[in-house]
Amino acid sequence: MNYIFSKLQDNYYSILKIILFIVAIVAVIWVSPKANMFKYEFSIGTPWNHTDLIAPFDFSIYKTNKQIEEEKEQIIDNFKPYFKYDLQKTEESKAQLNKDFDDAWLANYNNKKDLKRKKYKRILNKILDKVENAGVIQHNSVLEGKDKGSIIRLIKGNQVEEVRLESFYDIRTANEYLFKEIDKLDIDDSTLFKNLLSHSLVQNVFYDEAVSKADMDQLMGKILPTHGLVQKGELIISAGELVNSDKYQILSSLKREYEKEIGTSESKIFIVGGLSLLIVLMFLIEFFYFRIYLSEKYESLKNIVLVLLSQVLLITIADFVFYNYPDFAYVIPYAILPIIVTAFIGSRFAIISHVITILILGFFAPNSFEFFYTQFTAGFIAIFAVKKLDKRADIFRASIYVFVTYMLVYLSMLFVQEGSLDNFSFTFMEYIAGSSILLLLSFPIIFLYEKVFGIITHLSLLELSNTNNPLLMELSQKAPGTFQHSLLVANLASDVLHEIGGDALLARTGAMYHDVGKMNNPLYFIENQGLGGNPHDDLTYEESARIIIGHVLDGIEMARKAGLPEQIIDFIRTHHGTRRVEYFFRLEKRLNPGVEVDKSEFTYHGPAPFSKETAVVMMADSVEAASKSIKQPTEQNINDLVDNIIDDHLANNQFHNANITMKDITIARKVLKKKLLSINHVRIAYPE
Template identity: 40%
Template sequence: MKKIINYLYRNNSIVYKVLLFISTAFAIVYFFPKEGKFRYDFSQGKPWQYDNLYAPFDFAIQKTDEEIAEEINRLKTSSKQYFLYNTEVPEKIVMTFKDRMDLLKPSDSLSAKQIAKLTKKGVALINSIYAYGFVDDASEKKINKNSIIVLRKGDIIEDISFDRLIESKDILTKINDEFSDIERSTGKDYVFEELSNLLQSNVQFDAEFTQKELDEFLNDISYTKGKISKDELIILKGDIVEGERFNILNSLKEASKSKIWTKSNYNWLVLGYTLLVALALLMLLLFLQRYRREIFVDNTKVTFIFSNILLMIFAQTLMVKYNPDFLYVIPLSILPIVLKAFFDARLGLFTHVLTVLLLGFIVPNSFEFIYLQIIAGIVTILSVSELYKRASLFISIAQITLIYMVTYFAFSIIKEGNVSNIKGIYFGLFAVNGLLSFLAVFFIYFYEKVFGLVSDVTLLELSNTNSKLLRELNEKAPGTFQHSMQVANLAEAAANEIGANSMLVRTGALYHDIGKMVNPKYFTENQITGVNPHNDLSPKDSAQIILNHVINGIEIAKKNKIPDRIIDFIRTHHGTSLVYYFYKKEKDNNPDEEVEVKKFRYQGPIPFSKETAILMICDAAEAASKSLQQPSAQSIDELIDKIVEGQKNNNQFINSDITFREIEKIKKVIKSKLMNIYHLRVEYPE
C-alpha cells in the first residue's frame, strides 16, 4: 500500500490528467442523448450513396408533419361546435314582460284591447327569438355563420345551422318586423323599450364539450399510412432521395430506434459513445504532449482546455434537447477565439475540430453542421487577432457571421434546388450567434482571473511603460530600463519576422530584468559615475549578485501579481549560461584550484518557446553590442554570429521549438536594427 501511495505521489501530475480525462469523457457521454445513430446518412434531394436498401424488418410508414398538420386542421374544421341553450332565460323574460305590460293602464289613447294585442305580439316575438336561441357576442365570433352546430337543450341535442340563431345585431330588426303593422303610439314605444331592455342571450359556446369531442377525434388520428414488409426494396443505389422515398427512409430511421436501441443494448450504446469520446480526448492529449509540451505539463492549462470543450458540448446538447431549430444560436466560435487568445492558432483549431466532430454524433444534419462549423472555425483562426483593438473583434465576428450565412445559403440551394424555400429565420439565428460571440471578451477576462492565464488585452496593459512596476524600474535603474526598451524593440521585430507572438515577447522583454532594481549599481548600464562596485568584491560574490537578479526578478514579479507567462521570460532569459566574465576572473585568480562552475551558472530553465528563445538572443545581443568600441557592419555581424553560436553550442534552444531557419531570420533582424541604432551621422563643417 505504501508503494502505491508513493507512486501516486511521485506521479501526481499524470494521475490528475487520467482522472481529468475519465471524468470529462463520462461527463460528455452523460450529456449525449441516449439513442443510437442510424447507420445511413441521407439528405433530401441528394442521391442514395449506398447499395440497394431492403427493409431489415416490418415497419409502418409514418405520415409527414405536413400530412398530420393537414389532417388535424381538417378535423378542427369539420368537427362539430357545441352550444349550450339556457331554457330558464326565455321563461323568465316572458313572465317579466307580462308583469310589465300589466302595469300599462288603459287610457284615451290606449285601450285594453290594444294592450292585450301588444302583449300577445310581444310574447310571440320572445318565443320566436328563443325558438333556437339568442347567441351572445363572444360566442358568435367562434363559428362560421354557415356552419352546422350542435345545440344542447338539457338532454335534447339538435343539429342546426348557426344562422338560425338570433344575434344581437338582428334584435332591433326583429322587433320592428313584428310590430310593423301597428301604428306608432305610446303603447308601442313602451313595448319597444321593455323588449330592448329584457331580451338577453341564452346560447353560449360550450368550449369544454367541443374540445372534449375534438380531442377524441385527434386521439383516433393514425400517424401511419401504410406498411413496408421485411426484405421489401426501399431504394436503389443512385436514386434521388425525395418524396415518398424520403418519407419511408425517415420512417425506417425512427423504427430503428425502437427496434434496435432498446434497454437490453443500452450499455453497448454507452460503451460506443464512451470509446469515441475517449478517442477524441486522447488525440488532444497526445497533440499537447508532442507539440505543446509546456501546456501538457501544466495541469491548470489542460483543465482549462477540457473545461471549455465540456462547456461547448453542454450548451450545444442542451439546445438540441430544447429545440434543434435553434442549433446555430450557440456560438461555437468562442472556443477557438479563447484558445487562440491564450495559446496559439494551431491548438485552437485542433481543439475546435475535435469538439465539432464530437457534436456531429448528436445534431441533425450532421454533415452540414460539421462542415459549417469547421469552416467558421478556420475563418475564426484566420481573422481573429489583436483582440486589444476594439474594431478587430467586431470585424472578425462580422466575417464569421457572413461565412455562416453564405455556407447555409449554399447548402440550402443544393437541397432545395432554388432560393424560394430557404428559411430566412436561419439568417436571424446566425446574426444572434454573432452577437453572442462577443461574450468571448467576457470569457477571456473571467478565465484570466480563474486560471491565471494571459491574453493580448492583459499584455497591452502590462506593456504600458507608465505602469507602476515599469515606472519604478525607470526610477531605480534607468540604464536597465533603457536596455529593456531596446531589447523589447529588437524582440518584437524578430517575433514579427518568424510569426511568433510579438505582443508577448515585447512584454516579457520589458520585465525580464526587473530583478536588477535590488542592486542597480552592480550592473554596467546603471554605472553612470564610472565607479564599479565589483572592484571591491571577489568574483564569487560578484557572480552571486549577477545571478540573483533572476531570482529577485521572480520575487518582485510575483509580489506585483505579474502573470506566470511573463515570469517565464525572467526565468529563462539567461537559461543555464555562465557569468563568464567573473568565472574567467576566478580562474585567473586561482590557476591551481578547480573552480566550481555551478556557482557561476544561472539556474535556468532554458527557453521552452520561440518567444523566450527570441528574448535570450536579443538580450545577449543588445548587451554585448554596448561593448563595441567602434561599431561597424562587420563587427556587429561577427558579434551576433558569435553570441548565437555560443548559445546553440550550449544547447540553450533544444526545448524551444525554434528552427535554424528561424534563428537565422532573427539574427538578420537584430543585425539590421543594431546597424540602424549605431549608424553615425556625417560630420557637418563648423
C-alpha cells in the same frame, strides 16, 4: 517492481495525459443521448439512396415550424380582441353633465326660465346618452391596421357580443356628433351647450388585455403539432424517389419518433456500445494527432486540460439542447471552441479539436450532414478571423464573419434543396444571429481561462507590453537607461523570432520586463550611471556580484507583486541563465591569486532558458548590453562580438533545455548582427 515504479515515474505526465483523455471520453459518453439513432441520411431535393422504406410502427406526421408559425399568424390575424364597456364611466359622464349644466344655468340666468332649463337639460342628456350608450372607444395599438368593418368582442356586464368598430365613437367623432346635434337646435346658447357636452364626454370602452390574452393563449394551445398519421407497414418512400418537402416531413417525423424509442435492454447495450466505440475512435484520432503532429504544444499538460475541458463542456450543452430543444440546435455558438483554442494554443490545435467535436455532435444533431457542413465551415472561418487575436476587435470581426458564413451556407443549401426562396426561414436567421452574438462570450471565457490555467493570450500580452503599464512606467522613471536597454532587447528579440518562428509578442513583452529588478539599485548598473561616480568602487567584488545577481530575484519579486503571469516572469529568471558575473569574478581572481574563488558567489541562480523565446531574449540581452562597450562599432567588431557571446552561451550549455536548433541560432546571429550594425552606425561629423 522497482523497474515498474521507475517507468511510471519517468512517464508520469504521459500517463496523466492518457488519463485525461479517458476521463473526457467517459464524460462525453455519459452526457450523450442513449436513444436509438436513425440510420438514414436524407435532405430535400435529393434522391432516396436507400432501399424502400416501410413504416416500422404507427407514427404521427409532425408539422414544420413554418406551418405552425402560419397557423399562429392566422389566429392572430383573425383574432377578435375583447373590449369592456364601463358603465360606471357612463354614469359619471351623465352626473358631470347635470352638475355643469346646473352651475352654468345658475351663473347665466339665476334660475330664471325654469321651463327652458328643464327642456334643454333633457335634450342635452338625450344627446349625450346616445353617444355614451353606443360607446366611446379608447384608442389602442391592437386596433391599428383594422378598418371600420372589423369586429371586436364587447363585454357588457355578463354578456359578450360581437360589434363592428364602426358602431363606436372615438373622442373626435363623438364631439363632431354632439356639435352637429346642438347646431340642429338653432338656439342662442349653442356654444355653452357644446362646451358642456364636450366637457362631460368620456371614453367608456376599454381594451381588456387579460381576457384577450387568456383567449389568445387558449387558441394557441389548441394548435396540434401533428397533421396526419402513417400506419405500420405503409410505404414511406421508394428507392431512388426524390425527397420532396412532404416526404421530408414524413421522414423527419419517423426519425423523431424512432429516436424516442428506447428499445429492449439488449438493444440499449448495443446502442451504448456502438456510441462508446465511435467516441473512443474520435478521441484516439485527436490524441495521436496532438502527440505526433503537434508534439510541442502537446507537451503542456495545461493545453490538454484546456482543450478537453472546453470540448466536454460544449458537447454537454449541445447534447442537452439536441435532446430537449432540437429546434434551438443552431443557437449554440459552436465556433467559440476554435476561437478559444486558437487564442491560447494556436490554430492547428483549434482545427483538429473543432473537427473532432463537430464529428461527435454530428451523431446526435438534427440533419447530421447539414449540421456538420455548416459548423465545420463556420469554425474554420472563425479560426481564420482570430488567427493572431492581437486586438479585441478580432472577436467582433469573427462574430460577423461567422454570421455571414452561416447565411451563405444556409442559402446555398436552400437553393440546392428547394430551388427557390419560398421556404426561407427568418426564424433560422434569428437562431444563427443569436449564435453569432453568443460568440462574444469568448471575452469573459478567455479572461476566466487565463486566471484558471495561467496561460496568457496575445490580448493580455499587448496590454502588458504597453509602456503605460505601472511597472514599466516606474522602470522608466527610476532606471531610464535600463528601460531603454529593455526596449532595444524587445525589438531585437522580436525581429529574431519573426525570422526563426516563435511567439514574437511573448518574447517582446518578456524582454520589456526582464530587468525590472534593477529598479532597487539602479545606480549599480552602468546604463543608469551617467557621468557620476561608480558606486561599485566602494564595495568588494563579492558584494558587487551579489547586487548584480540580486536584480534577478528582485525582479521576480516585483513581477509577482505586480501580478505578472508566470510566462513573463520566466524571462526575468532565465535571461542570465546559470552564467557567471564574469567581470567581477575575474577581478576577484586577480585580487587573490592562488586562492580558490567560490564560483557560486558569482553565478546566477538560473534556470537556463527552456524555450525558444527565453533563449532568444538571453542572446538579445547579452549582445545589446555588450555592444555599448565597443569603441569602434565596425561591422567586423559587431560580428565578432555577437559570435563570441553566442559561442560562450553554447559552451556553457545555456540553450541545452530550450527547443532551439543550431539553424535557428545561425539565423539569430545574422539578424542580431544586422540590427546591431544599424543601431550602432557611425554618424557623419557635422561642420562647426
